[in-house]
Amino acid sequence: MLKKEFKKKDVQRARNLITGKTGASTGTQIGYNKKTEDYKEGDVWTEGRKTWTIKNGIKQTVSKLDVIKKEVFMPLSCPCCNKIMKKRLDKPNYKVHKKCFDCVVDFEHKLRIRGEYDDYKKKLVTKNSLDIVNEMESYLLDAVNASNSSFVSEDGVIEKWTGGVNKEEWTQKIKEASKTRREHLKKELNDEKGTKGTN
């Protein structure tokens, strides 16, 4: 669980880093009651040279959000066959394969004929897990490093915490956990005998 002991100086230092005042003395500002602008979920504002917003309680740059949007939202027509993607199964298939359901069925049918389907499916599951680990890692790192008033608990819940976050400790923990999981998955991906290795 989280250790809540930390020095006010550490919090101020982290705050200076976030607000760009890296050269500022950490000793002169007592505590951290300095008035900060109150932004709420969905607000967009400019700070420094970046545009920021708050999404799911986490302060983040708008450009980062744009990238996420590109990942989440799919185009109207399938990049593979150009047909409009409107079937219920198009969306989940696009998320994974970047093509429509029909194209995926077609592609997998060809693999079955070639006897490559089982191997493909197994690799896809593992690959997907790897993607999730990578996404989770960058999400958690962002959460820990972008916000000075909230943190992500071990079960992934974002909690407000009016003291600050031990960023270094949490960054290290997140990286270690992700690395362990990644290595496990990569081993699975490379282990051709590992037929029980579903996920």
Ligand SMILES: [Zn+2]
């Ligand atoms: Zn298609």
